Amino acid sequence: MGKINKREIIIEEAAKIFKAKGFAASSMRELAEQVGVEAASLYNHIRSKDEILEEICFKVAHIYMSSILAVDDLEISSTEKIKRIISAHIQLVTTHSNDVAVANVDWKNLSETKKNLYKEIRKGYEQRIAAIIKKGIETGEFKDVNVSVALFTLLSAIRWVEQWFKPNRSISAEELEKDMITLLINGLKK
Amino acid sequence: MGKINKREIIIEEAAKIFKAKGFAASSMRELAEQVGVEAASLYNHIRSKDEILEEICFKVAHIYMSSILAVDDLEISSTEKIKRIISAHIQLVTTHSNDVAVANVDWKNLSETKKNLYKEIRKGYEQRIAAIIKKGIETGEFKDVNVSVALFTLLSAIRWVEQWFKPNRSISAEELEKDMITLLINGLKK
DNA sequence: CCTACCGATCGGTAGG
DNA sequence: CCTACCGATCGGTAGG
Structure with missing residues (x-):
């Protein structure tokens, strides 16, 4: 699994969370948990x-x-x-x-x-x-x-x-x- | 102007801000400014x-x-x-x-x-x-x-x-x- | 209605 | 990819 794939997974999971709670009410820590990494690690795949x-x-x-x-x-x-x-x-x-x-x-x-x-x-x-x-x-x-x-x-x-x-x-x-x-x-x- | 009226103004202004930015992205400080009071003062009219x-x-x-x-x-x-x-x-x-x-x-x-x-x-x-x-x-x-x-x-x-x-x-x-x-x-x- | 302030949580970075 | 952590901002309260 290269970086590209992980990035897609992150964005896909983010879309689910954003849909359910709205962008502003969704936290990166929540997204990280859903993806299965620590929050800081998300920033190896996305800028912000x-x-x-x-x-x-x-x-x-x-x-x-x-x-x-x-x-x-x-x-x-x-x-x-x-x-x-x-x-x-x-x-x-x-x-x-x-x-x-x-x-x-x-x-x-x-x-x-x-x-x-x-x-x-x-x-x-x-x-x-x-x-x-x-x-x-x-x-x-x-x-x-x-x-x-x-x-x-x-x-x-x-x-x-x-x-x-x-x-x-x-x-x-x-x-x-x-x-x-x-x-x-x-x-x-x- | 009694309390009821001020409360209505707060909720009306809140609806404008929430519509423009979404609930979670809107802050009570921003709402207070729009209403013309300090953030803490809002809580004399609304509970939360x-x-x-x-x-x-x-x-x-x-x-x-x-x-x-x-x-x-x-x-x-x-x-x-x-x-x-x-x-x-x-x-x-x-x-x-x-x-x-x-x-x-x-x-x-x-x-x-x-x-x-x-x-x-x-x-x-x-x-x-x-x-x-x-x-x-x-x-x-x-x-x-x-x-x-x-x-x-x-x-x-x-x-x-x-x-x-x-x-x-x-x-x-x-x-x-x-x-x-x-x-x-x-x-x-x- | 204001000043002063609190604890919690946020997005994000440094360094390894 | 993680630990440790930062500065900023949040909703809300105490006390007057």
Whole structure:
């Protein structure tokens, strides 16, 4: 086991703890115990507590962004684009549940500089989704609703799946995806 | 100005700070400065930092619950019930933005006992909304989707309005409510 | 409502 | 990777 692997274990365990208690309420001593070393030893693998948070937040931000870029230039309908974005994001949220939870809540605890960068990236992918919705409204595919309301209704519904979804029980990841697309595109009403 | 008023000011300012930085990352000294007294003086009005968090979380939980109880027994369609619940929750989220933000995120920092109580209350109103959705599916008003997916898509979309909604700009609280009901009940697609 | 202060805990470093 | 430890900051109290 080289250093790289141990580092990944530390960040993975950190994401679990941060999700459960929040970044500021989680201590390096607690993390060390979970990993199985003394607190001082963590610093052979990571530079600081802040660095762990940065790594988690930007990992999530970049996956979000690239999953939108992958769809953006395709020659498909706005409806199909939104469907694929929902699908990709649900994939992310269900496979990286801890990371998404931390990024959603604890980005506030990033340093001023990193926080601004994070907000910029997030704004970037929000604007790309907004543009898709806008075009769909113009072409008559979508209802004439406020673009921000449509954007954030979509994003909120997806982002917070990690808070309640347990994939083993009476519902699978596939069913989740199918039903969320149905609800967001066609609504609850029959 | 009696003690009650000052106490309310403290809790109001606390909600602002907790929303911006999270409960654990917010200090009593910072809160004191915002209120305009020394840190020690806060304790003439509140018992502890924890007490402030409890007050905020349970205030929100009880408003949520009562807004559902107000609708639950009415002799109206499931669609109409869901519409009214969306409407009431958006009302709460837009008027108590800071409190809702804190309750959504920092309930994790409640003491074990209070946290369990909070989760119980929250589960209570989630189950009532789930029952309404279930009935709507049975009567054929709603599509045959997984009840949990429908429930949490609805709740997530509403709960996180506080994260992006600024009521003064290009969109009013009324437009927000109208469009969210449209999207959640009838979907984005025309 | 303030001054003065306490014990606990924090992130992190030195040195081996 | 550990022992030993530091300075800073925390929530909160005593006493007036």
